[in-house]
Amino acid sequence: MQRFNKRVDLLVEKIDEEIVIYDPQTHHIHHLNPMATIVWELCDVSQSPQEITRELTDTLKADPAQVEKDVSETLDQFHKKGLIE
Amino acid sequence: MNLLSTQFELLSLPFELTTNDRKFFNEFIKLNSALVSPPNGHAPVVKYSVIKNTRYFSIRENGRFRLRTTQRWPLYIYVMMGVRDSLYLHVKDYLFLHSGAIARGRKALLLPGPSGSGKSTLTLALLNYGYKYITDEVTVITPSSLEVMPFQRPIYLYEWLPPVSSTVKENFCLHRCKERWRKTIQPWQFVFPQGEAVLPKHSRFEVEWIIFPRYNETQKGSHLRPMGKAEAVFTLMQRYWNIPSLRDWGLKACSEMVKRAECYRLETGDLREACELVQGLMGRVSGKVEAGVLDNIWQRKKFM
Numbered sequence: 001m002q003r004f005n006k007r008v009d010l011l012v013e014k015i016d017e018e019i020v021i022y023d024p025q026t027h028h029i030h031h032l033n034p035m036a037t038i039v040w041e042l043c044d045v046s047q048s049p050q051e052i053t054r055e056l057t058d059t060l061k062a063d064p065a066q067v068e069k070d071v072s073e074t075l076d077q078f079h080k081k082g083l084i085e
Numbered sequence: 086m087n088l089l090s091t092q093f094e095l096l097s098l099p100f101e102l103t104t105n106d107r108k109f110f111n112e113f114i115k116l117n118s119a120l121v122s123p124p125n126g127h128a129p130v131v132k133y134s135v136i137k138n139t140r141y142f143s144i145r146e147n148g149r150f151r152l153r154t155t156q157r158w159p160l161y162i163y164v165m166m167g168v169r170d171s172l173y174l175h176v177k178d179y180l181f182l183h184s185g186a187i188a189r190g191r192k193a194l195l196l197p198g199p200s201g202s203g204k205s206t207l208t209l210a211l212l213n214y215g216y217k218y219i220t221d222e223v224t225v226i227t228p229s230s231l232e233v234m235p236f237q238r239p240i241y242l243y244e245w246l247p248p249v250s251s252t253v254k255e256n257f258c259l260h261r262c263k264e265r266w267r268k269t270i271q272p273w274q275f276v277f278p279q280g281e282a283v284l285p286k287h288s289r290f291e292v293e294w295i296i297f298p299r300y301n302e303t304q305k306g307s308h309l310r311p312m313g314k315a316e317a318v319f320t321l322m323q324r325y326w327n328i329p330s331l332r333d334w335g336l337k338a339c340s341e342m343v344k345r346a347e348c349y350r351l352e353t354g355d356l357r358e359a360c361e362l363v364q365g366l367m368g369r370v371s372g373k374v375e376a377g378v379l380d381n382i383w384q385r386k387k388f389m
Contacts (some may be wrong), residue, residue: 011333013340018315022322022336027329031319 004043004075005085021083030081039074043084049075092129093121096176096225100168101129106137109160116161116260116275119237119283131171133164146171158264158273165238169223173327179234180226180338181326186219186233186290187211189367193233193290195224195346196298197324203300203353209240209276210360212257213250215370218278219290223326228334231342232291235284239277249276252371256282294366295321295348304354309362314340317348 011022019032019040032040039052046052052075053068060067078084089110090103100121104110134145142160144152146167154160173181184197185208194216196204208221220236227234239260249257260275278284297312297320312320318340322328328335349366353359 011336013318013336015315015318015340015344016313018313020315020318020322020336020340024333029319029322031315 004046004078006040006043007083007085010083023082026082028081030083035070036074036077039071040078040083043078092124093117094123094125094127095121095168096172096179097125098131098172098175099124099127099129100171101132102135102164103132104135104137106135106142106157106160109135109137109142109157112260113161113164115258116239116277119278120239122286130175131168133167135160135164156264158262158271161275162241169326172223173330177330178228179327180228180331180335182224182226182321183222183324183326184224185221185240186224187216188219188233188290189216189370191290192293192367193219194294194296194363194367195233195292196296197224197321198298199324201300203298203359205240205242206300206356207298207359207363209242209249210356211363212253214360214364216367217284218257218282219284226292226338226342227289228338230289231338231345232289235286235288237278237284239275242274242276243272256280292342292346295343295346296351296363296366297349298351298353298359300354301352302354304352307351307353307355307358307362309349309351309366312348312350314343314348317343 009024011024013020014037017034017037019037021030021032023030038056042052042055046055049071053064053071056062056067056071057064086105088103088105089107090101091114092099092101094100102113132147136143141153141155142157143150144160144163151167152163154163182195182197183199184195185204186193186195187208188194196208198204205221212218218237219233221238221240223236223238225234225236226232256278257276258279260277262273264271295317296309321339321343322336325331325335351359351362
């Protein structure tokens with residue numbers, strides 16, 4: 001089962017349902033849209049992409065296949081940008 | 086060789102400049118008249134020397150060679166770039182934003198943006214409407230109260246196009262220079278405050294508005310659109326000069342400043358329209374802007 005470990009050194013600010021992250025190692029700044037913000041927050045409590053998808057599908061009453069695709073792409077982006085390990 | 090020397094302070098950091106070129110020395114003193122403070126008895130931390138020999142000028146910082154140029158006109162800009170970098174290195178107490186700033190009363194408008202976004206031209210043009218000049222290029226924010234401090238460096242533009250009316254000329258000095266650059270003649274213009282436009286160093290301004298200008302020469306009509314706060318924080322964070330030294334408090338300070346301010350994106354290809362949109366937001370101070378002063382300065386540039 002896949003776990004998500006957010007990097008502990010990141011500086012995170014939540015503003016109006018969106019998140020801005022500052023990476024002190026690379027000095028890069030990241031802006032998460034509302035969907036990515038929800039996925040980011042669910043990374044704290046969920047154990048796998050499937051769990052995040054299930055949680056989001058229940059909350060948003062959205063098409064599970066579309067949610068799964070979005071979650072997968074978002075997590076990929078988090079990995080690529082080095083926000084989760 | 087007659088050496089001329091001056092000492093000054095910027096944000097309490099002591100500097101010294103030594104040169105054997107009287108013309109550059111006089112220009113440096115004149116252009117920095119509203120920016121620097123007199124020395125306070127501390128030994129200079131950063132020393133610049135600009136020495137002219139038969140063929141070129143050599144710029145050294147604390148004895149280390151930095152740059153060589155055959156032209157006089159970029160000397161001031163090169164030295165001030167070094168001064169700016171020294172501030173980021175030595176002065177850790179302030180946030181330095183890549184932004185212009187003007188004020189109405191105690192309320193400040195920030196105009197953050199990269200080079201070419203039109204912020205210097207817009208900052209200068211807005212002075213026609215009676216706003217106070219705080220700074221251009223480098224905006225200094227105090228960390229505790231998140232207020233803007235005066236940092237009245239000259240606004241410099243690459244052309245001789247003064248988008249200023251006669252009332253602005255009473256309180257601002259337009260220093261023009263024209264020098265050969267490779268095979269072309271390069272016109273430069275420095276505009277800096279004097280008399281009543283010089284702000285006391287202790288004055289502080291609350292950030293009331295943040296506008297991110299974007300000049301687009303193909304733009305039809307000008308638009309001022311509200312920005313989401315998170316987007317504004319994200320965009321503003323990219324405009325910090327000293328972001329690596331801010332670490333933990335930079336993001337917090339930035340988001341706090343954005344939360345307190347109204348944030349907009351300005352897209353424009355017409356200077357007068359842009360100024361009128363900003364004036365609609367900040368309120369009118371004064372100002373009869375003479376006909377023709379602001380008419381499509383950006384468009385005119387292309388034909389010179």
